[in-house]
Amino acid sequence: MIGLNRRIRHLQRYRDIAKAFVRNGFGYLVKELGLAERIPLPGLRSSVRRDTGSKTTGERVRLFLEELGPTFIKIGQIASTRPDLLPADIIEELVKLQDHVPPIPFQEAAAVLESELGASIIELFSEFEEQPIAAASIGQVHLAKLPDGRPVAVKIQRPNIRERIETDLEILEQLSRMAEHRLEWAARYQLRDMVNELAHSLRAELDYTIEGRNAERMAKPLERDKHVHIPAIYWDYSSRRVLTMEFLSGCKVTDLDGLSQLGFSPKQIAERVTTMLFRQIFDEGLFHADPHPGNLVIMSNGVVGLLDFGMVGRLTPAMKQHFGSLIISLRRNSTSGIIRAIEAMGAIPEETDMRKLRDDIDLLRDKYYDVPLSQVSLGESVTDLFAVAYAHRIRIPSDFTLLGKTLLTLEGVVSALDATFSIVDVAEPFGRRLFLDRLHPRSFADQALRHVGEYADLIADLPDKLRDITNMLRKGKLRHDISVPELDTFLKKMDRVGNRLSFSIVLLSFSIIMVGLIVGSSLGRQSTFIWQFPVIEIGFGIATLMFVFLLYAIFRSGRF
Numbered sequence: 001m002i003g004l005n006r007r008i009r010h011l012q013r014y015r016d017i018a019k020a021f022v023r024n025g026f027g028y029l030v031k032e033l034g035l036a037e038r039i040p041l042p043g044l045r046s047s048v049r050r051d052t053g054s055k056t057t058g059e060r061v062r063l064f065l066e067e068l069g070p071t072f073i074k075i076g077q078i079a080s081t082r083p084d085l086l087p088a089d090i091i092e093e094l095v096k097l098q099d100h101v102p103p104i105p106f107q108e109a110a111a112v113l114e115s116e117l118g119a120s121i122i123e124l125f126s127e128f129e130e131q132p133i134a135a136a137s138i139g140q141v142h143l144a145k146l147p148d149g150r151p152v153a154v155k156i157q158r159p160n161i162r163e164r165i166e167t168d169l170e171i172l173e174q175l176s177r178m179a180e181h182r183l184e185w186a187a188r189y190q191l192r193d194m195v196n197e198l199a200h201s202l203r204a205e206l207d208y209t210i211e212g213r214n215a216e217r218m219a220k221p222l223e224r225d226k227h228v229h230i231p232a233i234y235w236d237y238s239s240r241r242v243l244t245m246e247f248l249s250g251c252k253v254t255d256l257d258g259l260s261q262l263g264f265s266p267k268q269i270a271e272r273v274t275t276m277l278f279r280q281i282f283d284e285g286l287f288h289a290d291p292h293p294g295n296l297v298i299m300s301n302g303v304v305g306l307l308d309f310g311m312v313g314r315l316t317p318a319m320k321q322h323f324g325s326l327i328i329s330l331r332r333n334s335t336s337g338i339i340r341a342i343e344a345m346g347a348i349p350e351e352t353d354m355r356k357l358r359d360d361i362d363l364l365r366d367k368y369y370d371v372p373l374s375q376v377s378l379g380e381s382v383t384d385l386f387a388v389a390y391a392h393r394i395r396i397p398s399d400f401t402l403l404g405k406t407l408l409t410l411e412g413v414v415s416a417l418d419a420t421f422s423i424v425d426v427a428e429p430f431g432r433r434l435f436l437d438r439l440h441p442r443s444f445a446d447q448a449l450r451h452v453g454e455y456a457d458l459i460a461d462l463p464d465k466l467r468d469i470t471n472m473l474r475k476g477k478l479r480h481d482i483s484v485p486e487l488d489t490f491l492k493k494m495d496r497v498g499n500r501l502s503f504s505i506v507l508l509s510f511s512i513i514m515v516g517l518i519v520g521s522s523l524g525r526q527s528t529f530i531w532q533f534p535v536i537e538i539g540f541g542i543a544t545l546m547f548v549f550l551l552y553a554i555f556r557s558g559r560f
Contacts, residue, residue: 013171017068024064025055033178058093065097070137070161071168071202073097078201081289081405082398083386085194103135109142109156116239124237128154137161138205143247150246152234155208157241162206169199188393197398205310208243214309215245221284227272229303248305253296254416264302266417272304274426277410281403282430285315289402291409293416313402319345323403326385333365342389345396352392360388378424379407 018035021027030036055063065076079086080094103109109132110121121128125144132140139157146152176195179186204210212233219230229248237244251258253273256266273296280287288295289311297305315323322344329337338361342348348357364384382404389396407423414421 010167010171013167017171017175020064020067023067024060026060026064032182033175034182056089056093058090061090062093062097065094068168069164070101071165071172073137074165074202074205075172075198078198082198082401083383083390083404085390085395085401087390088387101135101137103132103140104158106130108159109140112159113154113156113242116242117237125152125154139208139241144244146234146237151249152237152244153231153247154237155243155245157206157208162241165202165206169202172199190395201398207240208238209240211309212238212243212245214312218280218284218286218288218306218309218312221286222276222279225276225279227303228276229299229305231305231307248297248299248307250297250299250305252293253298253304253413254293255298256417259298262298262300262302264298267421269298269302269304270414270417270421271426272302274410274414274421274423276304276306277406278423278427278430281313281315281406282320282427282433285317285320287313287315287403287406289313289406291406291413293413296413311402313399313406315399315403319397319399323400326382335361335365338365338385342385342394342396345400348392348394352394357388357392360391361385364388377411378427379404379409379411382407 014035018030021029062076065072076094076097080091080097083091086094113124114120117124126147126149127145129143132142133153134141137158138161139155142154142156144152144154172195173192176186176192179191181187212235215230215233219232222228222230231246231248234244234246251262253269259266259269273291277287277291288306288309290308291306295307297307299305322341325344326338326341329341335358339354339358364381367384386396386401386404411423414423
């Protein structure tokens with residue numbers, strides 16, 4: 001029965017998607033994806049909008065997503081952070097996606113909260129406002145007070161939203177699989193992997209415990225920063241579908257009149273917000289990835305309060321180094337350095353035209369050539385670079401592209417505060433310190449220690465790997481991947497490697513034998529029977545003969 005209900009739900013959703021395709025000028029996809037062959041789709045012609053021809057592709061994509069509701073809107077919002085996956089005109093429209101959803105009735109929200117926390121609202125809170133202060137596609141936020149009087153913000157997930165989103169994600173996965181089988185461009189851009197990556201991010205937003213942990217991880221390194229405050233999470237009043245955190249009161253970061261009343265200049269606040277974010281990026285490698293004005297509160301004492309930790313970026317030490325290399329290469333107008341940074345960030349496909357890639361990066365470099373540092377848009381320059389990556393189908397890790405989107409959002413906030421303020425001026429000391437840290441001997445030692453285990457494993461596994469390769473070659477399992485001339489060259493190289501390895505082993509053995517004989521001779525205090533024979537001379541002669549014989553065999557083969 002459950003399976004039947006699921007199939008009916010999927011069938012109805014397929015119809016909704018097909019009609020949305022047609023209404024927004026993508027009716028050809030219904031035929032190309034084979035949807036008309038799988039499900040009855042009556043009334044499609046009547047669904048066509050007459051004004052679609054006047055809209056751009058990006059606008060029609062945005063309208064399509066908004067029409068299909070929460071899942072598609074959230075997928076579009078996440079996709080707006082990936083300029084390496086989508087063209088600039090579509091990204092520009094996806095950024096405009098908004099959640100136009102009415103709040104759910106208080107009774108439904110209360111039912112979710114009480115089911116999750118196992119007690120009634122009256123038992124849990126001394127006060128609870130029925131009207132939410134914010135509502136979005138996944139959840140809504142209510143003001144409340146704990147029994148001890150502390151004010152809190154309670155985020156409650158919409159009922160059944162998880163099931164609806166899972167249904168949509170299953171259908172999206174099926175559609176992407178169908179597209180890769182039927183459409184050449186979908187297979188080329190690995191559409192299914194793209195959808196799975198975006199779905200993974202959306203599923204993480206459905207678990208409020210992840211958001212709570214993100215807030216606590218971000219708060220710990222900022223505890224000593226008197227200009228930043230991250231709300232405390234109250235775990236006794238939280239679950240996967242309910243998140244209760246400290247309520248922060250203050251004015252919106254872009255409320256210039258409010259800042260003036262508090263006695264703080266816009267430039268002062270711009271510097272605090274920028275410094276906070278670059279500390280997270282360059283020092284901690286964990287940063288708030290959605291610093292729009294609604295998530296930044298300026299408290300009465302001028303402290304910057306940070307809200308909403310559903311979207312967080314993470315940079316490993318290696319990723320921070322790659323980002324630092326990219327910034328340095330951009331500043332030095334080094335095309336080769338930029339290409340190396342891109343190659344370190346993501347995999348460059350084998351079929352990439354490196355000459356064309358270099359030409360495109362030269363054009364990008366010329367755009368910022370001889371431009372004063374204060375006039376450089378860091379977010380725009382990184383986004384431009386990811387657009388080049390998209391053009392050449394270079395996949396960049398999502399955290400890097402999220403960083404580009406974060407910098408763009410930050411620049412928007414800062415420009416609203418002070419149009420003359422440059423975030424690059426704040427970023428430069430962080431980048432310089434990161435660069436100098438890379439040159440510090442301690443960094444080289446730490447890097448070597450991190451990889452020493454890998455090197456040891458590699459050396460230990462080398463004989464087994466060589467034996468596996470030899471067995472594969474003997475059985476002919478590589479004949480479909482390597483042509484005969486290449487195979488001959490490969491075998492010759494393997495012979496050379498083997499001969500050089502043998503040479504090294506024999507030379508090492510020869511040295512050990514000689515050292516052992518000499519040490520043994522020097523330590524021999526008593527005249528024993530064995531020392532009456534020329535042991536050293538005999539050992540030296542035997543080792544020399546072995547050494548000469550091996551050299552003769554190797555050089556005779558011509559494969560040293």
